[in-house]
Amino acid sequence: MDYTRELPVVEGRPHPAELDATIAAPLDQFPTRTWWIVLAVTLSFLSFGAFCVGMTFYKGLGMWGINQPVAWGFDIVNFVFWVGIGNAGTLISAILFLLRQRWRTGIARFAEAMTIFAVICAGMFPILHLGRPWLPVYLMPYPNQNALWVNFTSPLVWDVFAVSTYLTVSFVFWYVGLIPDFATLRDRTSSSIKKTIYSVLSLGWRHSNRHWQHYERAYLILAGFATPLVLSVHTIVSFDFAVSVLPGWHTTIFPPYFVAGAVFSGFAMVQNVLIFVRQAFNLKHIITLDHLEKMNKVMIVTGSMVGYAYAMEFFIAWYSGSQFESFVFLNRALGPYAWAYWTMVSCNVIFPQLFWFKKIRRSIPFMFVIGILVNVGMWFERFVIIVTSLSRDFLPSSWGHYIPTMYDIGILLGSFGLFFTLILIFVRILPVVSISEVKAVVEGGQPSHH
Amino acid sequence: MNEQHLFSITALFETPDEIIHAAQETQKAGYTHFDVNTPYPVHGMDRSMGLKPTRLGVFSLVFGIIGAVSAVALMTWVTSSDYPLVIGGKPFWSWPAFVPIAFEVTVLLVAVLSVVTMIVLYFKFPNISHPLHDTPYMKRVSSDRFGISIEADDPAFNEAAVREFLKKIGGKDIAAVHYDLEDLNHGQRMFDPKFIGVLALTALLVSGATYIVFNQLLFMEPFSWMMTQSKLKAQRPSELFKDGIGMRPPVEGTVARGFLPYPFKGKPDEAGKNLVNPLLSTRDVLDRGKSKFLTYCSPCHGNFARGDSRLRGQFPNPPTLHSDKVRNWPDGNIYHVITEGQNVMPSYASQISRDDRWAIVRYIRVLQRAQNAKESDLK
Numbered sequence: 001m002d003y004t005r006e007l008p009v010v011e012g013r014p015h016p017a018e019l020d021a022t023i024a025a026p027l028d029q030f031p032t033r034t035w036w037i038v039l040a041v042t043l044s045f046l047s048f049g050a051f052c053v054g055m056t057f058y059k060g061l062g063m064w065g066i067n068q069p070v071a072w073g074f075d076i077v078n079f080v081f082w083v084g085i086g087n088a089g090t091l092i093s094a095i096l097f098l099l100r101q102r103w104r105t106g107i108a109r110f111a112e113a114m115t116i117f118a119v120i121c122a123g124m125f126p127i128l129h130l131g132r133p134w135l136p137v138y139l140m141p142y143p144n145q146n147a148l149w150v151n152f153t154s155p156l157v158w159d160v161f162a163v164s165t166y167l168t169v170s171f172v173f174w175y176v177g178l179i180p181d182f183a184t185l186r187d188r189t190s191s192s193i194k195k196t197i198y199s200v201l202s203l204g205w206r207h208s209n210r211h212w213q214h215y216e217r218a219y220l221i222l223a224g225f226a227t228p229l230v231l232s233v234h235t236i237v238s239f240d241f242a243v244s245v246l247p248g249w250h251t252t253i254f255p256p257y258f259v260a261g262a263v264f265s266g267f268a269m270v271q272n273v274l275i276f277v278r279q280a281f282n283l284k285h286i287i288t289l290d291h292l293e294k295m296n297k298v299m300i301v302t303g304s305m306v307g308y309a310y311a312m313e314f315f316i317a318w319y320s321g322s323q324f325e326s327f328v329f330l331n332r333a334l335g336p337y338a339w340a341y342w343t344m345v346s347c348n349v350i351f352p353q354l355f356w357f358k359k360i361r362r363s364i365p366f367m368f369v370i371g372i373l374v375n376v377g378m379w380f381e382r383f384v385i386i387v388t389s390l391s392r393d394f395l396p397s398s399w400g401h402y403i404p405t406m407y408d409i410g411i412l413l414g415s416f417g418l419f420f421t422l423i424l425i426f427v428r429i430l431p432v433v434s435i436s437e438v439k440a441v442v443e444g445g446q447p448s449h450h
Numbered sequence: 451m452n453e454q455h456l457f458s459i460t461a462l463f464e465t466p467d468e469i470i471h472a473a474q475e476t477q478k479a480g481y482t483h484f485d486v487n488t489p490y491p492v493h494g495m496d497r498s499m500g501l502k503p504t505r506l507g508v509f510s511l512v513f514g515i516i517g518a519v520s521a522v523a524l525m526t527w528v529t530s531s532d533y534p535l536v537i538g539g540k541p542f543w544s545w546p547a548f549v550p551i552a553f554e555v556t557v558l559l560v561a562v563l564s565v566v567t568m569i570v571l572y573f574k575f576p577n578i579s580h581p582l583h584d585t586p587y588m589k590r591v592s593s594d595r596f597g598i599s600i601e602a603d604d605p606a607f608n609e610a611a612v613r614e615f616l617k618k619i620g621g622k623d624i625a626a627v628h629y630d631l632e633d634l635n636h637g638q639r640m641f642d643p644k645f646i647g648v649l650a651l652t653a654l655l656v657s658g659a660t661y662i663v664f665n666q667l668l669f670m671e672p673f674s675w676m677m678t679q680s681k682l683k684a685q686r687p688s689e690l691f692k693d694g695i696g697m698r699p700p701v702e703g704t705v706a707r708g709f710l711p712y713p714f715k716g717k718p719d720e721a722g723k724n725l726v727n728p729l730l731s732t733r734d735v736l737d738r739g740k741s742k743f744l745t746y747c748s749p750c751h752g753n754f755a756r757g758d759s760r761l762r763g764q765f766p767n768p769p770t771l772h773s774d775k776v777r778n779w780p781d782g783n784i785y786h787v788i789t790e791g792q793n794v795m796p797s798y799a800s801q802i803s804r805d806d807r808w809a810i811v812r813y814i815r816v817l818q819r820a821q822n823a824k825e826s827d828l829k
Contacts, residue, residue: 015594017593017594020593058671058672059672147532149528149532152525152547152548153529153544153547158550158551158554161554161555168561168562169558176565180489184592187588188593203575203576204578205575206583206588209485212488212490217504217506221506221561222561226557226561232554436489436490436491439489440492444465445490446492446493448467
């Protein structure tokens with residue numbers, strides 16, 4: 001292989017009109033039978049989740065397995081898990097944009113959409129956890145008749161700001177990227193209803209270079225601000241734990257450790273879903289094997305960082321000389337939740353090491369299975385952190401054991417149902433690849449003196 | 451058929467190199483009101499078109515500063531002035547805790563307001579009735595062609611010359627774009643019945659939804675605001691007890707705190723003999739006695755216990771307490787009268803606590819001595 005020149009981001013030299021046709025194809029056809037079957041499956045998960053959420057609304061949090069001392073159970077585990085999944089999208093669209101990684105263009109739109117859906121899933125859990133989930137407005141600081149304010153020095157309030165800002169900014173980023181594509185779709189559709197919808201959504205975009213100039217600057221500004229935002233979101237989520245005094249939570253390694261884990265699981269999820277998308281919509285020349293390989297490389301880096309964090313936690317537990325810290329970590333590896341701990345270690349640290357082999361890195365079945373394992377492992381990581389620390393804290397007299405109920409599991413399944421339902425709808429009604437960005441990185445797409 | 455106005459002359463080009471060249475030529479030829487439309491941003495186009503750098507970054511800076519300052523200001527005011535809370539013994543104004551929220555608000559304002567500024571101020575969007583919309587030219591530049599559009603309001607515009615110029619620099623599909631004033635104004639009529647209708651419908655839907663959510667939905671089960679609870683409440687019926695009463699009477703013979711049964715009922719002399727005032731004649735006791743006397747006794751007995759009632763004959767006046775009889779009574783007798791009542795005077799046992807009654811007795815003694823002072827008392 002010739003490594004002296006950069007590989008083309010898009011394979012072949014597709015004509016721009018061909019790209020339009022390929023990317024817009026799913027939007028113009030009636031969905032296939034497979035799509036309906038998959039939608040039926042995800043909708044059944046979603047309805048089961050909705051039933052469990054409804055019971056939680058009606059009967060209260062007693063339906064869940066949480067109690068003293070483990071007052072944070074599946075709800076917070078799922079929240080952290082989904083926020084982590086959501087971290088990949090804006091990382092791809094913002095950080096990789098600033099680093100001029102042109103390969104991001106093929107996957108950025110999809111990853112951004114995934115971010116928004118994952119953050120929606122994530123946001124559901126703390127609200128359900130409120131106990132009176134119909135009053136989430138109390139989380140926001142607003143002048144009210146009770147003359148009360150939220151506690152601005154609490155990490156839980158920081159979380160409200162971090163997650164809602166992240167959702168809003170990700171949505172703005174996504175929508176700004178969609179504007180030129182809406183205009184392209186508007187100009188190629190023959191249906192008048194679609195045309196009206198796309199016209200409104202495109203806001204009247206004319207592909208004018210007097211507009212592109214500001215547009216590109218706005219994109220740069222968004223990327224510049226979204227980059228620290230991506231890092232801040234999971235940092236602040238980790239503060240929920242790190243700012244407390246519980247052994248196993250009260251550590252300064254949490255912010256970088258959480259961010260690395262979030263990128264790790266987010267990339268695994270993007271990679272998993274893209275494998276199906278590129279197959280189903282004939283996008284193999286736009287989302288190439290090189291893209292997937294690059295994502296696998298990101299996973300091996302972040303997976304090793306996570307592995308380093310696991311080791312460092314043990315070292316610090318011993319080095320601190322605190323008997324509570326040492327106990328918590330020994331208890332994680334050898335205690336009642338040891339099965340969860342070793343699931344986490346093998347899925348997050350051991351299996352991803354297979355990506356050192358190029359053959360495995362480029363093999364679709366292998367990377368798919370490892371991607372799933374990574375997400376299983378990352379889910380268990382949050383479970384281990386939250387449940388083991390809470391169930392065995394300072395006083396043995398207040399120890400407890402956490403067992404989730406059907407409603408806990410139902411809401412977890414429901415969140416997966418919601419996520420994949422939104423993705424299935426998204427791939428049918430919006431272009432999964434940014435048309436204007438991909439056209440710009442096709443060979444010959446830019447003037448020759450550049 | 452309405453009058454058609456010429457908007458611009460357009461030409462299409464096939465490659466990015468051609469459009470860069472064409473833009474440079476157009477700028478050189480002295481045209482200023484022209485636009486280049488490309489399906490994606492072409493590198494180097496700003497320079498070729500002679501565009502000034504965008505000022506969007508300045509707006510973003512201003513929004514960022516507003517976000518950071520307002521977030522810190524709100525948190526400062528709330529935590530140190532309006533609603534101070536002691537948390538972990540830290541100072542009210544503990545700035546490190548403000549960093550995350552100040553950062554998030556800054557990013558939020560920059561992202562949202564920069565995009566809104568770009569769309570509204572720079573693009574003048576939404577505008578879906580521009581003359582170029584729906585032209586064959588727009589359909590091509592949306593997909594795979596690069597186009598130049600030289601507008602009719604350019605000072606150097608001359609239709610024939612522009613067509614000639616575009617042909618010379620290699621443009622294909624040269625075409626004129628027209629617009630109809632009626633069409634352009636259509637979207638901007640404030641009193642268009644459709645627009646008014648949409649506004650009215652939106653108002654109706656929003657207010658209706660708000661009403662249903664905030665006045666109905668939020669008060670349905672299970673959102674009962676904890677008003678409906680399965681516990682037993684006083685004053686409510688209950689099926690648990692035979693008598694169907696929720697609130698239970700105390701067990702027979704229960705003695706409430708501070709309400710020991712009075713053993714000298716109907717025996718004033720024995721009370722006088724056996725009871726001893728447990729309170730000393732201290733300033734505190736006398737102040738308390740004065741306060742209770744003025745509250746409960748003075749309406750009938752008068753402020754100085756002379757029997758000068760303030761009730762103006764609506765209730766029989768009691769005799770003065772400065773009579774020899776009362777002055778020679780032991781404390782227990784006065785206490786007995788307050789507790790039991792006498793003639794038309796009712797019992798005050800339920801209004802005045804035992805200690806307060808004794809304090810009143812002490813105060814009455816003071817009044818008696820003051821009203822009948824001896825020479826020796828004045829020395």
